[in-house]
Amino acid sequence: MDHFREPVKADCEELLGRFQATESVRYEQFVQIWKDMDFSSIFHGKPELNERRRFARLILSVVSPYFLPPYTFQIRVGGLYLLYGLFNTQLATPREKIRIALKDWNDVTQFQKDAVNAQHYDVVYVFRKLLSDKAFYFTAMPTPLNFRIKREDGKRRKICEEFVDPPSRPQELVTTDVLEEIANIHEHYEGLKKATFTEPDPNLDIVQQNLVPKLNSTILTYCNWQINHTKSEQQDAGEGPSNQEASKSRRHRQTELVSEAAPDISQKVSSKKKRFPSLKTRTQLRFKTQGKSCPPR
Amino acid sequence: MAKCSTLMSEQKQHENVPVYEFMDVNSKEFHVGTFRDLWLDVLNPEVYSYSDTASEIEDVGFIEEMGIEPKTLEELKSICRLRKRRQDYKETLTRDTVDRHEVYANEMEMISVGKKPDNLRDLIPEGEIILTFNIMYPILFQRFKHVRAYQTLQVLGSQKLSDLRDAICCVSDLQVFGEFSNNPDMVPQFISKDHYKSAFFFFNGTFFNDTRFPECQDISTTTQEWARTRDFPEFKTAKMEDTSFYDLKMKVGFPYLYTHQGDCEHVVILTDVRLVHRDDCLDIKLYPLITHKHRVVTRKCSVCHLYISRWITTNDAFAPTEPCLFCDQCFRMFHYDDEGNKLGDFLAYAYVDPGTFN
Numbered sequence: 001m002d003h004f005r006e007p008v009k010a011d012c013e014e015l016l017g018r019f020q021a022t023e024s025v026r027y028e029q030f031v032q033i034w035k036d037m038d039f040s041s042i043f044h045g046k047p048e049l050n051e052r053r054r055f056a057r058l059i060l061s062v063v064s065p066y067f068l069p070p071y072t073f074q075i076r077v078g079g080l081y082l083l084y085g086l087f088n089t090q091l092a093t094p095r096e097k098i099r100i101a102l103k104d105w106n107d108v109t110q111f112q113k114d115a116v117n118a119q120h121y122d123v124v125y126v127f128r129k130l131l132s133d134k135a136f137y138f139t140a141m142p143t144p145l146n147f148r149i150k151r152e153d154g155k156r157r158k159i160c161e162e163f164v165d166p167p168s169r170p171q172e173l174v175t176t177d178v179l180e181e182i183a184n185i186h187e188h189y190e191g192l193k194k195a196t197f198t199e200p201d202p203n204l205d206i207v208q209q210n211l212v213p214k215l216n217s218t219i220l221t222y223c224n225w226q227i228n229h230t231k232s233e234q235q236d237a238g239e240g241p242s243n244q245e246a247s248k249s250r251r252h253r254q255t256e257l258v259s260e261a262a263p264d265i266s267q268k269v270s271s272k273k274k275r276f277p278s279l280k281t282r283t284q285l286r287f288k289t290q291g292k293s294c295p296p297r
Numbered sequence: 298m299a300k301c302s303t304l305m306s307e308q309k310q311h312e313n314v315p316v317y318e319f320m321d322v323n324s325k326e327f328h329v330g331t332f333r334d335l336w337l338d339v340l341n342p343e344v345y346s347y348s349d350t351a352s353e354i355e356d357v358g359f360i361e362e363m364g365i366e367p368k369t370l371e372e373l374k375s376i377c378r379l380r381k382r383r384q385d386y387k388e389t390l391t392r393d394t395v396d397r398h399e400v401y402a403n404e405m406e407m408i409s410v411g412k413k414p415d416n417l418r419d420l421i422p423e424g425e426i427i428l429t430f431n432i433m434y435p436i437l438f439q440r441f442k443h444v445r446a447y448q449t450l451q452v453l454g455s456q457k458l459s460d461l462r463d464a465i466c467c468v469s470d471l472q473v474f475g476e477f478s479n480n481p482d483m484v485p486q487f488i489s490k491d492h493y494k495s496a497f498f499f500f501n502g503t504f505f506n507d508t509r510f511p512e513c514q515d516i517s518t519t520t521q522e523w524a525r526t527r528d529f530p531e532f533k534t535a536k537m538e539d540t541s542f543y544d545l546k547m548k549v550g551f552p553y554l555y556t557h558q559g560d561c562e563h564v565v566i567l568t569d570v571r572l573v574h575r576d577d578c579l580d581i582k583l584y585p586l587i588t589h590k591h592r593v594v595t596r597k598c599s600v601c602h603l604y605i606s607r608w609i610t611t612n613d614a615f616a617p618t619e620p621c622l623f624c625d626q627c628f629r630m631f632h633y634d635d636e637g638n639k640l641g642d643f644l645a646y647a648y649v650d651p652g653t654f655n
Contacts, residue, residue, distance in 0.1 A: 050402055050406075094576040095576075097574065097576075099571075101315065102314050102315060102332065102335060102336055103314050103315065103316055105336075105339055109339075116362075116363065121363060121365060121369065121373055122373055124359075124363065125359070125370075125373045125374075128355075128359060131344055132343075132349065132350065132355055134344075134345075134349075134574065134575050134576075136344075137571050137572070137574060138336050138340065138345065138571055138572040139569060139570065139571035139572075140315040140324065140327070140332060140549050140569070140570040140571065141315055141317070141324050141549050141550070141569075141570075143321075144429065144550075144568040144569040145321070145322065145323055145324065145549050145550025145566075145568055145569075146431065146550060146566060146568055147322060147323055147550050147551060147552050147566055148321070148322065149322055
């Protein structure tokens with residue numbers, strides 16, 4: 001059954017990739033893609049109940065990581081919808097459950113809070129429906145472990161780069177809080193120096209005077225470089241349809257200094273432009289029919 | 298002082314969240330009872346209860362919590378409904394033969410899945426922990442090293458280690474000692490299981506001994522004394538029948554040891570720890586529950602190839618192989634005349650087939 005792992009992962013990434021290209025987190029979009037790919041037929045073709053059960057277990061364990069960090073919010077929503085679809089269309093009875101480990105539960109609750117705050121009702125509804133259908137096993141570890149040492153060949157743990165936010169280590173290191181603290185300490189330091197020495201001695205100027213502004217500008221430059229770099233690599237198609245829901249979903253993320261949501265969206269669009277958009281996508285882009293299917297507030 | 302203790306308890310909680318020690322191989326050590334408490338703290342009891350909340354109550358809760366209109370909820374429901382597609386070509390999908398492992402697994406599943414007890418007192422309480430152990434058969438044959446034969450047992454967190462010990466089926470428990478070529482009718486009725494009652498589990502530096510019967514000795518003392526002469530840390534001992542699984546600190550996916558009969562050693566791996574679910578077998582009397590057992594082929598008599606062998610002979614001039622298996626009837630016909638006198642020179646032992654547990 002393990003030999004199915006690679007193809008199943010490829011299929012799921014295909015579906016999630018298409019979902020990412022829609023730039024939305026709406027369930028209707030997901031269902032379109034699902035029906036398009038006829039995804040529920042992934043379970044067909046197995047006559048034995050045992051095999052159906054094992055396959056259902058395999059595919060649920062392959063998809064579960066997409067529901068958790070470090071994937072982006074949109075991919076996580078896609079993962080949730082995918083789990084919902086797979087859980088309900090599986091052919092094993094009684095149904096195979098989705099495993100959640102204790103260490104990941106905090107991320108799950110945080111995700112739900114974010115969805116509530118951003119008023120993504122369909123996300124919240126789907127999650128609660130899964131909870132009330134008792135679709136989860138609350139476990140110690142994400143998969144049953146059997147002390148298999150030999151198995152690894154690196155492919156299993158590979159994370160699709162396009163589903164993850166681009167590396168933002170400098171931004172994470174130098175946040176507004178950190179800058180404030182450094183500025184405070186700097187002030188204190190200067191104050192102490194002045195208090196101890198009446199005459200400012202040039203030999204004591206060890207620290208750069210404008211440390212904080214310099215840091216700030218460096219980080220901003222880096223950010224802009226990142227954006228321009230990815231933009232120039234792909235064909236630039238502009239911002240794409242500015243979907244209200246999508247921009248709200250970016251709101252909660254801690255993009256420290258780069259607080260605008262716009263650069264992030266354009267980044268996503270430009271990085272996805274590698275894949276030639278389907279006729280459907282192009283039509284929708286042209287006529288801007290997206291955004292109509294959100295539930296009224 | 299109060300602050301210090303809350304800090305310590307927070308740290309204790311943090312330590313008991315299971316994480317990987319080696320990725321996809323095994324986890325770090327954690328206390329099972331605390332792990333359960335951690336889960337029960339963060340979950341709404343409805344989420345792990347066996348019964349369903351009525352959908353109207355859920356709807357009302359959702360509407361109030363999200364501050365939306367009932368109309369919106371109806372719209373959500375209609376959008377998020379999934380329809381099942383019927384499988385095409387179902388009639389032409391057939392398998393010619395189903396192998397015996399599948400048949401066996403199907404039978405095992407039918408016994409236990411979704412079983413609810415008749416008596417409500419036997420219902421497993423909600424929020425109980427189920428631990429899944431894989432117990433390997435001791436490897437005896439060179440030829441069969443490619444397939445790892447094991448049985449899977451599920452136990453409840455509140456059960457004792459001795460319950461697990463009693464549920465493990467090993468063929469070495471049934472061996473009968475003695476050479477009976479001269480008196481084939483006097484095979485004694487007692488088996489090794491009754492003779493040698495000592496056993497121990499070894500988890501994370503502690504030997505858990507079975508001390509229920511007066512015949513049980515502490516067979517771990519040999520290992521402990523040996524370890525003391527080398528550079529090993531000190532090992533502890535405890536009683537098997539006093540320890541429940543909630544008291545243990547375990548690593549998931551890490552191999553441990555179970556020894557009985559003095560030297561019959563089994564590798565034991567804890568593969569899974571989780572909260573009990575509505576669809577599990579909920580009858581407490583059925584636990585420890587066997588969910589998977591590797592089916593060994595039963596060895597038939599060398600003569601008739603029909604009956605299961607009960608005797609094994611060595612040094613036998615009549616037999617084609619050394620040693621040789623016989624069923625009871627063939628054995629007597631072959632080696633004894635009508636009056637029951639022994640013919641020829643041979644040694645005969647009682648044979649218990651490894652496939653007896655099928």
